Amino acid sequence: MAGKRIGIIMNGVTGRMGLNQHLLRSVLAIRDQGGLLLADGARLMPDPILVGRNAAKLEDLAHTHGVARWTTDLDAALANPDDSIYFDAQVTGARARSVEAAIARGKHIYCEKPLAVTSAEALALARKADAAGVKHGVVQDKLFLPGMRKLKRLVDSGFFGRIFSVRGEFGYWVFEGDWGLPAQRPSWNYRKEDDGGIISDMFCHWRYVLDHTFGNVEAVSCLGRTDIPQRVDEAGKRYACTAEDTAYGTFQLAGGIVAQINSSWDFRVYRDELFSLQVDGTLGSAVAGLRECRVQHRVNTPRPVWNPDIPNPHAFREQWQDVPDNTAFDNAFKVQWEMFLRHVAEDAPFAHTFLEGAKGVQLAELGLQSWAERRWIDVPALEL
16 A cells, blocks of 8 residues: 655754664664554655754754754744654753644654653643643653563563562763763763753653553652762863762552662663663562563572572572563664554554653652652652
8 A cells, every 4th residue: 555654843863862762763764664564554654854953963964864854943843734743852851842832733742751840740741732632652662672571571471470579770880071981971961950860860761660560659769869979071071960870769569569779870780781670579580681581480499598608509690591582672762653653643552641751750759859858758649
C-alpha cells in the first residue's frame, strides 16, 4: 500500500539526547528503514522539521543527515497544519511553555522527561492536553531496554515467587573538566538554578521503572549529596555545583516490596553495566542491566557458609544463568517512538502519558523533600 507521511516538529535536537537517541537512532532510523509498518499494511513515513535557537547547528545537522527542513521559528513551525506531532527535548525549564503552545495549536505531543519543573505544572499540562483532545506521551526509555524487557518477562511469568527486594546501582564517573578530559554531561546538570540535579533527573526514571515492573511506589526516603563541589563548564570556566550529584533512594512499593537505588555521577564502575538492578524473591533472583539479564533459581542457589579464614570456595558469578534474547531488541528510544507513532496514526494503546510523566516529577519532588526533612514521605495518588 502507499506510504503515509507524518510531520514531526523536533525541538531541541542539537542537544546530546535529542540528536543521538531521538533524531538519529529513532526518527531517522524509522525513515531509513522505509517507514513504520501499520496494521493496515501502509507505511508511515516521518518527515521531521528541526527546531532550535542556533541556525548554523540546525543547518549543519539537516545537511549532514538529509533532513529537508529546519527553522529557528517555533511559532511558525507550530502554525503548519501539515505537521501533526510536536517533540520536545529542550532543557526542562523551557519545556512547559513550548508544550502549552503546541497544545494550543492542536498538536499531538511527545517529549523528554522531566515533563516539567514541578508536578503541579506537569499535571496542568496533562489536563490541558486532555481538554484539547490531543494525544500525549513522555519518554520512558528504560522500560524498553533489552535487560529490562527480559526482567519484566521474568516478573510476568512468576519466576520470582513473592518479590521482596529490589536493589539498583546507577551511574559512572563524570569528569570534572579540570585536568584535560571534558565532562560527559552538560554543566546545567550541576546547577540547581538551571533545574539540574540527579534527583530531578533520575527519580523520574525510577518511578516508571518501579511502577511498571514491580508495583506502585507508595513511599520514599532519600539522601542527596554534592560530592564534587566545583566543575569546569563548556567554556572552560570553573563554576560552583549547586545541585546534588549523588542520591541514595529507598522506596516502599505495593505488595511490601522494598527497593533501594543509588544514583551518582561520582561512582566509578565495578559492575557489568552502567545500570544494574537485582531482584530477589522466594523462588529466584535476577540481575538485570541495560542489555543483559541473569538469573538464579532456588534449586541452583549455592549454600555458602561464612568463614573469613579460608579463601572463598564459590565462583558466585558463574552460578548464574543468562536469560536468552529470544527476539531481536531494537533501540529502546526507537521502540517507544514507534509505539507513539502508532498511537497517533491508528489509535494503538499507549500507557506512557503526561500523567505518568507527572508521577515521575512528583517522586523527584518528594525525594528532595525527604532529603530536606530527613524523613520518609508517603507518595499520594495523582489524579487528573
